[in-house]
Amino acid sequence: DVKVTQSSRYLVKRTGEKVFLECVQDMDHENMFWYRQDPGLGLRLIYFSYDVKMKEKGDIPEGYSVSREKKERFSLILESASTNQTSMYLCASSSTYGYTFGSGTRLTVV
Amino acid sequence: GQQLNQSPQSMFIQEGEDVSMNCTSSSIFNTWLWYKQDPGEGPVLLIALYKAGELTSNGRLTAQFGITRKDSFLNISASIPSDVGIYFCAGIFSGNTGKLIFGQGTTLQVKP
Numbered sequence: 001d002v003k004v005t006q007s008s009r010y011l012v013k014r015t016g017e018k019v020f021l022e023c024v025q026d027m028d029h030e031n032m033f034w035y036r037q038d039p040g041l042g043l044r045l046i047y048f049s050y051d052v053k054m055k056e057k058g059d060i061p062e063g064y065s066v067s068r069e070k071k072e073r074f075s076l077i078l079e080s081a082s083t084n085q086t087s088m089y090l091c092a093s094s095s096t097y098g099y100t101f102g103s104g105t106r107l108t109v110v
Numbered sequence: 111g112q113q114l115n116q117s118p119q120s121m122f123i124q125e126g127e128d129v130s131m132n133c134t135s136s137s138i139f140n141t142w143l144w145y146k147q148d149p150g151e152g153p154v155l156l157i158a159l160y161k162a163g164e165l166t167s168n169g170r171l172t173a174q175f176g177i178t179r180k181d182s183f184l185n186i187s188a189s190i191p192s193d194v195g196i197y198f199c200a201g202i203f204s205g206n207t208g209k210l211i212f213g214q215g216t217t218l219q220v221k222p
Contacts, residue, residue: 033209040214040215045210098158099155101152101154104151
């Protein structure tokens, strides 16, 4: 069964901390994505990557960065977490045949 | 960024009722997708639409890709309690690298 695995289901971090959210896929997909999900706003694209070491900004990249050193792993980095980054974060990977999402990481910044 | 307008925002229905939700956009999409998200999980694909006018069914679910490629609807017939969740439309538009643009979601609650 194909999978996208996000390393943490729940995280609580302090304002100003550097936060890493990890995502791993086992499908050999080239494209990987990070979304955040907030009530009433749906899923909004933060960053995506279509190849190793390649990245592109999505609709809301401010306050975030990403890393794709290996094809199977795509990391989302919050350089200095703020309370307005409290959200559900979803990772996805895709091929021609469709998208697969991880189960999400619910991040709370206090 | 590009947006999809999804409605209604929420629905509370009786078990056995039919449900309809839709999405519109000012942009033309190559592909429309409908996802369902259960609490605490990531979205799971329900139906994918690739051609303008295409009507596709998946069990009790039916979705159509609008002729103009700017809209889509999802119908659920004879709802059951496990239909509860958030339903999202999503589109991939022409010239894109494959990134999905999502609607705001429709939260469905079903009363037994």
